[in-house]
Amino acid sequence: MDFALNDDQRMMVEAARRLNEKFVEPLLASHHRDKALPKSAVLMLLEKAADLGLTSARIPEKDGGAGMGLLDYGLLVEQLPPTVMLIVQPHEATTTRIHFGGSPEQRERFVPDLMAGRRIACTGSTEPDVGSDPRGIKTTATPDGNHVVLNGRKQWISNATVCDVMNVTCRIPEGSGYRMARVLVDRAESPFEANEVDMLGLRQSPLGEVLFDGCRVPQANVCPDNGDTAKLLTITWLANRPTVGLMAVHLAQRAFELAREYAGVRKQFGKAIGAYQLIQHDLAEIETAVVTSRLACYNALAALDRGERANGLSAMAKRYAVDACDRAIQLAMRIHGGMGLSRELGLEQMARDVRTLAIPDGTPGILSLIQGREITGFDGFRPA
Template identity: 30%
Template sequence: MDFALTDEQRSIVEVTRAFVERELYPHEEEVERTGHVRPELVAQIRAKALAAGLYAANMPESVGGAGLDAVTLALFEKELGKASYALHYTGVVRPSNILMACEGSQREDYLLPAVRGERTDCLAMTEPGAGSDMRGIRTRATRDGGDWVIKGTKHFISHADEADFVILLARSGPDRNDFSTFLVDLDAPGLAVHDGYRNVSHRGYTNSILDFDDVRVPESALLGPEGKGLELSGEWLGSTRLSVAATCLGRAERALALSTAHAATREQFGQKIGKFQGVGFKLADMALELRAAELLTLQVAWLLDQGRATDADIAMAKLKATEMLAMVADEAIQVHGGMGLMDELPLERIWRDARIERIWDGTSEIQRHIISRSLLRPLGG
């Protein structure tokens, strides 16, 4: 089994790493201090990402994206993941790949402008009463003549405050599995965007509350087949969960590098602290867990490229990487002592940011449910 990167993969990793260090790291302190990313800074990073060929890397070449395979995309996401989430997700945009379901005029109105960086999307599934259980969604789309009328509330909608349109999952029929997906412009009459909640994780990466008060959209707003919204969303969730795993690898690698350098230079009791087993063994465990999570994530990406990845495979990668990051971030602070909790270092941010990874895009409990179900079902359990 050959684990070596191709020349192309090495080049993408090097270019992305240089971009992150040059264009993103310098702005992290400002984002943490102010809690937002200035619009002019977003525009600046996007322009440079477009020029560097890093924009829409997750989208196929057939629509103007970079067309990265899953393994290369995971390596790309890992490098971006080292930086502030707000900076790399609002600046180096990866449009929701659910947009590949666009047909006809939708391609010119939504898909292609998103790939070119002219428009940005946000995805609205979560509601106050429906998180992991999407069948609990109450937002409803009802036919009215040749239109659909949408009523309901979504929350925890990432970066909706600066998006141009929303990809909406709504109940569209009487059956409990009857959901459809819609493309709705954020300036549509009846759609209100409210500030969301203050979040301890990922400062500057905003969430919003969306209220749909009888928002009327044409039949052409329907994305994909009517009644197949859950299936369409399920395809999207697989790729985003793997992306979460990959970005966690990047932050853990940054935390480990800082901890190793500190342990090799900090002196206490007449010797470098890395020579004490209490510190050295922490570094060993951090490196071990990071390596295991990275190999699992890349293996699942490889399976995805082969068309063989299952929901359980993706769940394993997301679960392992997110829980590994929590452990590495916590131990990194312990290695640094009091300074680890000061904002002069990125460790306290990485520690705070790590907490949300075990919740969004499916909690750790949901991932364990998916994995255990895949083990028991073949045996009738």
């Protein structure tokens, strides 16, 4: 077992940090910090993300993707602000779903532009009445000649307002019932309404609600029924969770650096506050949260890379990291006194951003149920 990064990983991490410093942070700073980025800025970000392999991380090299290991992917995600990664990751995860779950024609038509960051993708599963339990999805795709007609609403969808392609989970009538299906809605040929939703944090990431009101989509865009669902599940949901945890680590690491610096320069009662034991204790707590969260996420990703199912580890990593980093950021704010609450410093934004990370890819409650099921073998979702 070796906890050190190898040379390739160090170079990747350095490249991502350089991109962040020279391009991403200036781009974010040049836009309103409480408003979703415009589509032009999202496309610029995706193009740069494509250079790092972040738009095709989980697509094999032989198919034109970056073919990264999941741990390497996580290392890159950790270096960039979550407000950007919550644009890039839904785009990349959707591209991966189309690559592995689409027909050859769908792959050929959609995937190259998405991998290159020339078009924007998202996945619409959540609905006003359907969140953690996607089996209740109500959006319908009713066949009509060479088309299906989509009716329904989607909610809290990352990239919805700026996307070109939405991978929509819906129900198609079959026999006397329905079957679950995925339909690729190309906005240029099948327009739909999408409106931005104002959220607590990650406010520069576009996030929207969508209305499908008789939206006609060619039958050719209905994904085949024979996708490798288990593989899709493993490489998207299971890997998304620890990488969302690493987004929280990105924030808590920055909060730690700010708090450490402030503790060294802020003087009260004649001494730097960092000389007082209570402040040192808070700093020790913050650093512990950052390191343990990072290790839990790396551990889950490394297990997935080894081919383990790692369902419990992946759920544990996200839930633990987001909670621990949330608390770490609160402590960093406290070390800053009144300054910690100022908008100028940015810690209050980190506090809002980390809270927002708790919900996508599994709420804390759902993640503990997943882990609990792995531990006990009992399904706590639907207790008798």
